[in-house]
Amino acid sequence: MSKNERDEKILRKRAKGATLEQTSIAYELTHEGVRQIEKKFQGRFDRYITRAMPHYILYAFSKNTGYISLDDINELLGSLSDIFIYSVKKSNCSTAHWSDELNGFIIGDQKWYELLIELKDGLPEILNSESVDELIANVIGNFTFALSMDDARRLVLIGYSLIGKVYLKKRVSLSRMYYAVLEKYYPDGIKLYDDSESIRFRNYVRELFGDVRLPENNRAIDVRLTELTILCDRGKRILPSGIKISKELLKKIHEAIIDIDRNIIKFQDIFERFKNELIETSNITNKYFLQGVLRYHYSNEFDFSRYTLKKRVKLFTAPNQISSERWQKLPSCLKT
Secondary structure (H helix, E strand, C coil): CCCCHHHHHHHHHHHCCCCCHHHHHHCCCCCCHHHHHHHHHHHHHHHHHHCCHHHHHHHCCCCCCCCEEEHHHHHHHHHHHHHHHHHHHCCCCCCCEEEECCCCCEEECHHHHHHHHHHHHHCEEECCCCCHHHHHHHCCCCCCCCCCCHHHHHHCCCCEEEEEEEEEEECCCCHHHHHHHHHHHHCCCCCCCCCHHHHHHHHHHHHHHCCCCCCCCCHHHHHHHHHCEEECCCCCCCCCHHCCCCCHHHHHHHHHHHCCCCCCCEHHHHHHHHHHHHHHHCCCCCHHHHHHHHHHHHHCCCECCCEEEEEECCCCCHHHHCCCCHHCCHHHEEEE
């Protein structure tokens, strides 16, 4: 489609990444002269691709589903491939969309690609390498046509780096690493301020994330773990995601605390009152765990000490501040 051999050489030079400046010097043309050669050729190419749809012909010989790769184009077109690829990228063709991730052109409807990118963007920052194939297989299940596992894996894992046994979307903080280790290796909680457990925890971090630089002081790690977790036993803590209690039972306990005719209440008393229900329907088996759960859910409502919680309440000084009926129902601890 180029008018002469010189124009073809100019187009090929531009297709290989030469700047306007480099091309104009090489062929003793102005920048505008190079632009005009490209513009005229592109106009002819756009009419050609609309009429003949050569990308569909090439796609028929592609090894891939949904797109044609640069390797396919190079193999099929040989020396013409560089100008063809350059011109398709510049064209307004609605059925050939360039994808950096696939290193090729999506042919026809690109909704499957948009859906895949949308699903990918919703993935967590950390993916376990041992289960990533299963995750990708589930992603592929959303499509109505067969996307190869290799293509799906390449697209899904763009932006992730394999560190140790996990794929990381970006640089992850120590807190996020600690969280992942707790989630994987300590579903029932971890004993803190214990040297043996600290060594084990460090080994788990390195097993999962590789040679990570950790604080030399075990206490620094324990302090960070304390911030991420809640109390679940004497000297033991668990991620909040490890709490297994129904909203109904939690609400029932909260209402009972409000109704108790005391401002300061022992965790032991609350636990004993709901012990049977807690053991039967939740994983809260001791007063320490109950304390951790209450602190996690109601720290803005109650003050907590080692053994008790204290209600934060507004004291009423006279019945005329509220209705007589409500005054009669108030527990005496609220009346002054």
